[in-house]
Amino acid sequence: MPRQPESAMVDAVIEWFAHAARDLPWRAPDCTPWGVLVSEIMLQQTPVARVEPVWREWMERWPTPADLAASSQADAVRAWGRLGYPRRAKRLWECAQALVTRHAGEVPSEEQALLALPGIGAYTAAAVRAFAFGEHDVVLDTNVRRVIGRAWRAQPLPPAHLTRAEREHAAALVPASASAAVAWNAAAMELGALVCTARAPRCAQCVLAADCAWLAAGSPGLDAAPRRTQAWHGTDRQVRGRIMALLRAAHAPLNITGQASLDDIEPGQLDACLESLVGDGLVTVADEARGLYRL
Numbered sequence: 001m002p003r004q005p006e007s008a009m010v011d012a013v014i015e016w017f018a019h020a021a022r023d024l025p026w027r028a029p030d031c032t033p034w035g036v037l038v039s040e041i042m043l044q045q046t047p048v049a050r051v052e053p054v055w056r057e058w059m060e061r062w063p064t065p066a067d068l069a070a071s072s073q074a075d076a077v078r079a080w081g082r083l084g085y086p087r088r089a090k091r092l093w094e095c096a097q098a099l100v101t102r103h104a105g106e107v108p109s110e111e112q113a114l115l116a117l118p119g120i121g122a123y124t125a126a127a128v129r130a131f132a133f134g135e136h137d138v139v140l141d142t143n144v145r146r147v148i149g150r151a152w153r154a155q156p157l158p159p160a161h162l163t164r165a166e167r168e169h170a171a172a173l174v175p176a177s178a179s180a181a182v183a184w185n186a187a188a189m190e191l192g193a194l195v196c197t198a199r200a201p202r203c204a205q206c207v208l209a210a211d212c213a214w215l216a217a218g219s220p221g222l223d224a225a226p227r228r229t230q231a232w233h234g235t236d237r238q239v240r241g242r243i244m245a246l247l248r249a250a251h252a253p254l255n256i257t258g259q260a261s262l263d264d265i266e267p268g269q270l271d272a273c274l275e276s277l278v279g280d281g282l283v284t285v286a287d288e289a290r291g292l293y294r295l
Contacts, residue, residue: 012208013208014183016187017187020190022048026055037124040124040127048193054081057079062096065095077090082241087282123139127185130181130185141189149214150201154214156220199222242261243270243273244282244283253287255292257271
């Protein structure tokens with residue numbers, strides 16, 4: 001069992017964050033709520049190192065929701081580049097449209113207003129409220145869940161699905177004051193990203209090492225835990241990415257099925273991936289008779 005009260009462990013993580021936090025542009029005091037929202041969408045399933053240069057380009061080009069809303073969806077998807085999961089770009093563009101029409105181009109701080117925006121779920125709404133507006137909330141991503149699960153409950157990795165009990169425990173750890181709550185949310189997330197990592201935790205450098213329930217139990221279960229990896233080459237996701245890369249680089253509609261660079265893909269898979277991209281609203285049929293597509 002941890003040798004310190006829970007509040008002391010929380011305070012230790014906040015103290016560690018004060019000198020260990022990465023200098024990220026969306027953490028700057030002058031970053032707007034829109035900048036925070038964009039960062040949260042981009043950071044979903046994507047490492048910081050890949051996100052930061054794209055975020056900077058986006059914020060220079062579209063510093064407000066109105067700026068993005070005035071551009072086309074194709075411009076947004078094209079600027080998304082190789083961040084992956086391009087539906088996020090579409091949702092962000094749709095979000096900008098909604099912010100202009102419903103909120104006079106401003107990001108709201110109210111939870112229900114945020115949840116009503118395209119592409120905004122419970123985690124993103126909580127993160128925007130906390131990091132953009134300094135509100136008291138429970139920001140519970142995979143990194144935070146892993147830190148709490150190990151240090152407090154001796155779990156090697158969090159369960160696949162967030163449980164009510166897990167959320168209630170996480171909420172109980174959040175300090176009462178809004179400023180401390182924001183600091184804890186950011187600090188726990190950073191500790192999970194940099195130290196308490198999924199497969200190679202740096203326990204010797206962890207501020208919670210002396211009190212970690214998982215470490216005290218001998219760090220059990222990590223080797224036996226299933227590895228959440230997915231084959232990439234030849235998957236539909238890879239094929240979709242290759243199609244999107246061609247269309248992003250194109251200055252005119254393309255006949256995708258006639259591209260030599262896609263000859264290694266089975267025609268049936270290529271057609272299915274094209275159909276799914278059209279269904280997702282990421283690709284448009286420019287000329288059905290000639291088989292031309294565009295963003």
